[in-house]
Amino acid sequence: MKMPLRERLRRWMAGRYSTIDALYRFLSTAAMVLILLALVLRLPLLDWLALALLIYAWYRLLSRDIARRAAENAAFVRWQQQILGAVRQRRVRWAQRRLYLYCRCPxxxxQVRVPRGHGRVAITCPKCHTEFVKKS
Ligand SMILES: [Zn+2]
Incomplete structure (x- = not known):
């Protein structure tokens, strides 16, 4: 007796990662962006790069090594959070650039933040207690 296609597909996917995770979404979005760039810039090389990203994304979906794929995604999410945190910090620093001077302990x-408009100030590093002078 012939099994319905849906059931055959379900059995074939059983035990595979088959999770639309953050890394999958990033890879497919990056591939779409590359395909658009390849069209606009007329660079066929970007199409191949996009194809490589899609093959990797699909390979992950069909992989049976679920633990490794989950660990990859967790590492990707950590990296993504670090980047987003750094961007957020840059935005805050830019918004407060007239209120605070950001500098680094030599x-x-x-990183140390001091209020602006106090002329030359002696700054004590909160971490190592080194003193240094900056113009605020
Ligand atoms: Zn220090």
């Missing part, structure tokens, strides 16, 4: 590279 000894330990700790």
């Amino acid at each position: 000894a330990c590279r700790q």
